[in-house]
Amino acid sequence: MCGIIGYTGKEKVRDVILDALELLEYRGYDSAGIAYGEKEGTVSVCKCAGRVADLRKKCGSLGQDATYGIGHTRWATHGGVCDLNAHPHQVGKVTLVHNGIIENYKELTKEYELENELVSETDTEVAAALLNHFYKGNPDEAITKLVGVLKGTFALVMLFADQPGRIFSIRNVSPIVATYSEAGAMLASDVTALCRFTNRYFVVPEYHILELLQDGVRLSTLTGETVEPEYQVADWELNSSEKGAYPFYMEKEIMEQPDAIRATMEGRIVDGFPDFSKDGLPDSVLKNCERICVVACGTAMHAGLIAQSLVKSMLQMHIDVELASEFMYADPVVDEKTLVVAVSQSGETIDTLEALKYAKKKGATCMSILNVKGSSISRESDYVLYTNAGPEIAVASTKAYTTQLTVFYLLVARIAYIRGKMSEDEVKSYIRDFEQVPAAVEQVLANKKQIHLIAKNVITAKDLFMIGRGLDYALLLEGSLKLKEVSYIHSEAYASGELKHGPIALITTDTPVVALITQEKLKQKELSNIKEVRSRGADVVLFIKESLQDPTTKEYETVALPNVRDAFMGIPASVALQLLAYYVSADKGYDVDKPRNLAKVVTVE
Numbered sequence: 001m002c003g004i005i006g007y008t009g010k011e012k013v014r015d016v017i018l019d020a021l022e023l024l025e026y027r028g029y030d031s032a033g034i035a036y037g038e039k040e041g042t043v044s045v046c047k048c049a050g051r052v053a054d055l056r057k058k059c060g061s062l063g064q065d066a067t068y069g070i071g072h073t074r075w076a077t078h079g080g081v082c083d084l085n086a087h088p089h090q091v092g093k094v095t096l097v098h099n100g101i102i103e104n105y106k107e108l109t110k111e112y113e114l115e116n117e118l119v120s121e122t123d124t125e126v127a128a129a130l131l132n133h134f135y136k137g138n139p140d141e142a143i144t145k146l147v148g149v150l151k152g153t154f155a156l157v158m159l160f161a162d163q164p165g166r167i168f169s170i171r172n173v174s175p176i177v178a179t180y181s182e183a184g185a186m187l188a189s190d191v192t193a194l195c196r197f198t199n200r201y202f203v204v205p206e207y208h209i210l211e212l213l214q215d216g217v218r219l220s221t222l223t224g225e226t227v228e229p230e231y232q233v234a235d236w237e238l239n240s241s242e243k244g245a246y247p248f249y250m251e252k253e254i255m256e257q258p259d260a261i262r263a264t265m266e267g268r269i270v271d272g273f274p275d276f277s278k279d280g281l282p283d284s285v286l287k288n289c290e291r292i293c294v295v296a297c298g299t300a301m302h303a304g305l306i307a308q309s310l311v312k313s314m315l316q317m318h319i320d321v322e323l324a325s326e327f328m329y330a331d332p333v334v335d336e337k338t339l340v341v342a343v344s345q346s347g348e349t350i351d352t353l354e355a356l357k358y359a360k361k362k363g364a365t366c367m368s369i370l371n372v373k374g375s376s377i378s379r380e381s382d383y384v385l386y387t388n389a390g391p392e393i394a395v396a397s398t399k400a401y402t403t404q405l406t407v408f409y410l411l412v413a414r415i416a417y418i419r420g421k422m423s424e425d426e427v428k429s430y431i432r433d434f435e436q437v438p439a440a441v442e443q444v445l446a447n448k449k450q451i452h453l454i455a456k457n458v459i460t461a462k463d464l465f466m467i468g469r470g471l472d473y474a475l476l477l478e479g480s481l482k483l484k485e486v487s488y489i490h491s492e493a494y495a496s497g498e499l500k501h502g503p504i505a506l507i508t509t510d511t512p513v514v515a516l517i518t519q520e521k522l523k524q525k526e527l528s529n530i531k532e533v534r535s536r537g538a539d540v541v542l543f544i545k546e547s548l549q550d551p552t553t554k555e556y557e558t559v560a561l562p563n564v565r566d567a568f569m570g571i572p573a574s575v576a577l578q579l580l581a582y583y584v585s586a587d588k589g590y591d592v593d594k595p596r597n598l599a600k601v602v603t604v605e
Contacts, residue, residue, distance in 0.1 A: 002075055002087070002099040003027035004176070005193055006157045006167045008068035008212050009184010014059065016186075017071035020193040021052045026249075026395050027189060028075030029594050031086035034059065035095045035159055036069030043095045043161050047072075047086040051594075067184075067214070068165050070157050072097040078105075079121030089125040091117055092132035093161040098124040099189055100153035100174040108149060127156065135160065139168050140209055144222045147172070147207065153350070155189060167212040169204060175348050175376060176204040178217060178229070185212035190346075191234055191372065192391045202229035203374040232374050243393075248592040250394035250486070254578050255445060258438040260399040261571070263388040264406040269435070272428040274414040281383045285365055286415045289339035291318040293364070295327050295355040296343035299397040302478035303343055303369075303404040306570050309471050310412045313567075315421055327355035336363035344368070345392060345400035347375020356380050369407050371400055385411070394593045396485045398578050401478065402441070402571050409434055409568065433565045440562040440572045447559070448579050454559055455583035457541055458512045464489050465503070467496035467533070468516040469526055475570055476516055479577030485595050486585035496529035509537035514580070517544040517553075518561065518569035527552060543576055545569060 003024025007016045017034045025032075032055040033047025044066075046059045052073060063069070072087035078101070079085040087097040102108075105123035109115060114129045127146065135142040139160055146156075147170055155174035159167060169176055169187055178187040181198040187210065188194055191201050204210045204219070208227060211218040219227045246252040267278050292311060294304035304321040311319040322332060324342070334340060340359040344352045347370040357380060360366050368381040371389050378384045387403035413430050416422040422430065458464055464483065466476040476493035483491040494503050496515070507513070513533045517526045534540055534556075542556040547563045561572050585592045 002189065003073035003193070004070070004097055004099055004155060004157055004187070004189040005072075006070040006169065006187040006212060007184060008165055008167055008214050009186070010067065010214070011183055012064060013066045013069040014063045016196075017069055018052060018056050018059070019196065020188065021055070021071045021073050023193050023393070024188065024190055025052050025073050026393055026594065028073045030076045030081040031074045031083070032072065033086045033088050033097075034063070034069055034071040035088040035090070035097075036063040036066035037159065037164050038063060038066050041161055043090065043159050045088050045090050045095065047088065048083050049081050049086060068167060070095070070097050070159060070167060077101055078123045084120045085122050087124060089120065089122065089128040091125065091129040093135060094128050094132040095159040095161070096124065096128040096131065097157050098127060099155040100172075102127055102150055102154060103152035104150070127154070131158065137162070139163060139166075139211075140220070140224070143168060143170055143209055147222070157187065165214055169210040169212075170207065171204055172206050173350065173353070173376065176210070177201045177374070178204055178210055178212070180217050184214055185217050187212060192393065195234070195391070199234040200231050201234065201374075202231045234373070248394065248582075248586065250396055250398060250582055250592045253392055253394055253398045254575065254582060256390065257399045257402050257575055258441045258445070260387075260389040260403050261406050261438045261441065263390075264403040265410070265435070266388070268410050269431055272431050273417070274410040274427070274431060276385065276411070276414060279383065279385050281367070281385065283414075283418045285339065285367070285383065286411075287418050289365065290337040291320070292339050292341060293332065293334060293359070294319070294321045294341045294343060295324045295352055295359070296321075297324050297349055297351050299401050299478060299481065300343040300345065300349075300352070300404060302474065302481065303401055303408065304341070305474040305477065306405055306471065307341075307408040307412065309474055310408065310567065314412055314416050315419065322355070324349065324351040324355040327351075328358045334359050334362040334364045336365075338362075338364040340364040340366045342366065342368040342377055342381065343404055344375075344377055345371045345389075345397055347372045347377040349377070353377050353380065369404055371403070395595055395598050396482055396581070396592075402574055405571055405574070406437075434568055436564055437568050437571050440564045441575050443562040444572050444575045444579070451559055451576060451579045452583045454541055454557055455580050455587065457539060457557055458489070458514070458580075459584050459587055461489050461512050462510070463506070464491045464512050464514065465507070465533070466491060466493040466514045466516070467499065467526075467529060468493075469496050469522045469529075470519050471567070471570060472516040472518055472522070472526070472573075475518075475573050475577070476514075478574060479514070479516075479581070482578055482581035483584065485598060486581050486590065486592050487588060488590070488596070489584065496526055499529060499532060504532065504536065507533050507536040507538050511538055512541065513538045514541045514543070515556075516573060517542065517548055518573050519566050520548060523548050530556070543573060
């Protein structure tokens with residue numbers, strides 16, 4: 001859950017590292033640090049608690065002439081947030097940064113008598129001290145000895161004081177990607193940090209030693225065999241991870257959703273039919289499974305809940321949506337007749353990765369819906385469907401969610417067709433209607449000023465409820481999460497029919513309610529539930545499909561949503577709720593992109 005960068009080449013390393021760390025700050029922003037080699041035998045460290053901007057100020061003019069170094073943004077796991085616990089850690093000739101958790105650091109400290117060498121509370125410094133203990137002039141030998149005794153997950157990037165211009169790395173589970181271009185060699189925990197120089201990269205295989213040199217890279221096994229890197233190409237342009245004129249990445253990414261959805265559709269609609277042949281997904285996989293199980297966390301899990309609603313209504317098929325963090329401990333019913341679908345933006349979510357591995361051991365066919373090529377989950381999957389959303393930098397997910405929904409909408413239609421649940425004409429009608437969704441999202445975005453005004457109705461709330469039924473309830477779970485994440489308002493989504501079974505006791509004149517009505521068959525029941533909370537004094541903000549409006553809905557503060565097929569309202573309604581959360585947070589003066597205590601990519605359990 002930390003950001004790592006390493007560079008050696010022609011550029012001045014301090015600026016390269018600091019600029020890259022700002023791009024990676026969504027992975028952790030408790031503290032930050034850099035280490036750079038100034039002359040043979042000297043590696044200098046500058047680090048501090050706080051943001052990369054604080055680090056930039058602290059570094060001042062230090063290291064301006066250095067051309068190789070490493071950097072780190074931390075999300076604290078072991079030890080509190082302070083300068084001493086910030087990375088890099090330096091012991092003897094070794095300077096090291098780390099992502100992951102070393103589970104046996106206490107045992108190693110005792111076994112190798114490292115206590116007197118440690119000044120921080122981190123597991124990382126133990127790794128640095130132990131590597132220095134093993135180091136006798138040969139980096140590969142020392143690294144091999146180190147990883148032979150470590151337990152846990154790790155991405156380690158290392159400098160040795162007597163190896164100028166060279167950067168070493170090794171990993172287990174926690175990701176590292178690398179590249180070489182005319183500017184030099186570079187590695188990072190996320191491909192977005194490499195985009196300044198190139199969109200070509202390779203994923204460092206687990207338990208392989210990577211060495212960056214100014215004129216190339218070297219990849220080898222622990223037994224010394226040279227391995228040729230397998231380069232991939234990122235689908236986005238080199239400048240697509242920049243914020244541009246937007247004040248926050250979250251707003252930029254919300255506004256990018258029409259194009260992201262179209263990009264995700266592209267190549268998957270052929271002659272008016274959903275088609276996954278370019279993804280290498282055979283119809284037999286979709287036709288022969290007896291049940292579906294979606295495993296995911298947070299926002300991705302909410303996308304699975306929309307899929308669950310679609311599968312039940314369109315396929316009458318058994319489907320479970322499981323929290324990946326609970327999956328292995330809940331005795332899931334998974335076998336060779338189960339299609340397990342893992343959903344993750346980064347493809348590195350550790351809980352989802354471990355759930356997928358568990359499902360594979362049970363014999364399940366495993367498919368993933370991801371946004372990052374070459375990620376850990378993609379390598380564990382039998383089949384991968386990429387969302388083509390481009391880089392998502394803001395911690396609160398927006399376009400990743402709506403593109404995940406896009407894949408699910410197409411996938412369910414394909415399954416319905418090959419299983420005989422929909423005729424050819426019905427599928428073509430479904431796809432024609434679905435192709436109108438990006439334009440509907442553009443309508444929502446064109447209405448963002450009204451949503452901004454509506455947001456002022458809830459900005460002072462301490463507690464807030466969101467209510468809806470059926471598909472609307474599933475959508476509100478995600479809308480409520482967005483509001484919690486970025487505005488810190490205690491927000492809860494409830495199936496509105498459940499209000500009378502307890503939660504309505506919490507409704508007061510100080511508790512605003514956000515209601516959502518997009519399903520014609522549930523409109524009247526939802527309006528009745530809204531009246532129940534209104535009669536208890538709650539101020540109501542109503543998001544409603546335009547065609548469902550009537551004189552009674554004008555009693556409330558209302559946002560009209562564009563008309564698309566009821567089943568597809570999940571995407572435009574979600575975008576409207578994203579805007580609501582965004583404006584509440586921005587107007588409260590918060591850092592929308594970096595909510596407190598959260599990191600974008602969760603790589604530790």
